[in-house]
Amino acid sequence: MKHRILNLTLFFAILLTSQLFSKEAPKRIISLAPNITEIIYKIDAGDLLIGRTDYCLFPKAVESVKTVGGYLNPDFEKMVALKPDIVFLLPNGDLERKLNRLGLKTFTLPDETIEEILMSTEALGRVLGRPGKAGVLVQGIQDTLDWVKNNSTGRYPMSALLVVGREAGSLKSIYAAGQETYLSELLELAGGQNVYDDVTPRYFDVSKEDLIRRNPDTILEFRIIDPKKAHAEVPQLIEDWQTLSTLKAVRYENIHIFTERYFIIPGPRIAQIAMVLFDVFQQAAE
Numbered sequence: 001m002k003h004r005i006l007n008l009t010l011f012f013a014i015l016l017t018s019q020l021f022s023k024e025a026p027k028r029i030i031s032l033a034p035n036i037t038e039i040i041y042k043i044d045a046g047d048l049l050i051g052r053t054d055y056c057l058f059p060k061a062v063e064s065v066k067t068v069g070g071y072l073n074p075d076f077e078k079m080v081a082l083k084p085d086i087v088f089l090l091p092n093g094d095l096e097r098k099l100n101r102l103g104l105k106t107f108t109l110p111d112e113t114i115e116e117i118l119m120s121t122e123a124l125g126r127v128l129g130r131p132g133k134a135g136v137l138v139q140g141i142q143d144t145l146d147w148v149k150n151n152s153t154g155r156y157p158m159s160a161l162l163v164v165g166r167e168a169g170s171l172k173s174i175y176a177a178g179q180e181t182y183l184s185e186l187l188e189l190a191g192g193q194n195v196y197d198d199v200t201p202r203y204f205d206v207s208k209e210d211l212i213r214r215n216p217d218t219i220l221e222f223r224i225i226d227p228k229k230a231h232a233e234v235p236q237l238i239e240d241w242q243t244l245s246t247l248k249a250v251r252y253e254n255i256h257i258f259t260e261r262y263f264i265i266p267g268p269r270i271a272q273i274a275m276v277l278f279d280v281f282q283q284a285a286e
Contacts (some may be wrong), residue, residue, distance in 0.1 A: 025129030026085030032071050032095075035111055035267030036088045037062055039121050042268045043133035051082050057261070076102060088124070111266040112202060114185045118142065121268070137268060144271035145189055148278045152191030158284060159195040160187055161211065161249070163221040164203060164264065169236070171243055174206040182266045183222070183273075190277035192218070208244060215247055218254040218284065220277075225259040234259065256280055 030051035031037040037056040040049055046061055051068045066082065069075040076098070079087065086105045089095060096106050107127060109120035118138050125134020162183050165175035177183045178199040187194055195216040219241065225233050234257045241250050249255055262269045
């Protein structure tokens with residue numbers, strides 16, 4: 001119930017803010033997150049984008065847009081010089097206050113869960129004067145997620161460890177995704193179960209001792225690798241797990257390494273992620 005109340009509060013906050021901004025659609029915008037940039041292009045508002053971060057790399061058309069640095073350390077002088085009507089960013093109170101002090105209008109778009117991603121997409125559409133485009137996009141994503149849920153097999157879902165970070169060449173500093181994350185939600189829709197679905201923090205360090213105790217059926221690791229190097233690096237990443245050979249996932253060679261950037265971008269391509277995970281669990285069930 002508490003989680004539902006928080007979601008409703010978030011929904012009305014986003015709705016109210018988007019209505020305030022949508023009275024006059026902005027013509028010059030800056031995006032400080034890759035997922036926000038993807039949404040902007042998906043709703044045909046890319047022509048409004050005058051600034052983006054170094055990490056906003058998709059779609060290819062965004063390469064012609066000026067960069068303003070990183071998300072956590074943007075170049076404030078560049079941003080002010082671009083004279084945006086509005087700056088879109090992820091929840092970050094300190095950054096938002098700094099931008100506001102510089103006279104820049106901001107709009108925060110949460111992205112931790114599927115619900116937040118879809119609500120933020122609709123809000124962005126309203127602010128940019130493209131509510132119809134955003135509605136179509138959201139419906140398309142939801143239709144795919146519903147299909148995945150309705151077609152996933154397995155009365156007894158496979159338990160999975162969602163790894164979003166660790167030291168290369170070892171199993172030190174394993175960082176996992178917990179229940180209230182889009183990756184965990186997509187996993188469950190596809191027929192799996194997060195082995196850490198009882199953990200409150202969204203992302204956290206995992207000890208080897210606790211991992212052995214929980215003993216996941218499969219390991220899903222998300223790691224950005226240069227496509228030219230993936231062929232050589234992925235086998236080594238899988239080999240690293242042999243030091244925990246007692247795990248069922250390791251014994252039965254049920255380790256999957258996802259190297260493409262979109263897996264860790266909570267934007268319009270979550271539907272694509274859901275389909276990939278669906279295929280993983282379908283093959284495991286055969």
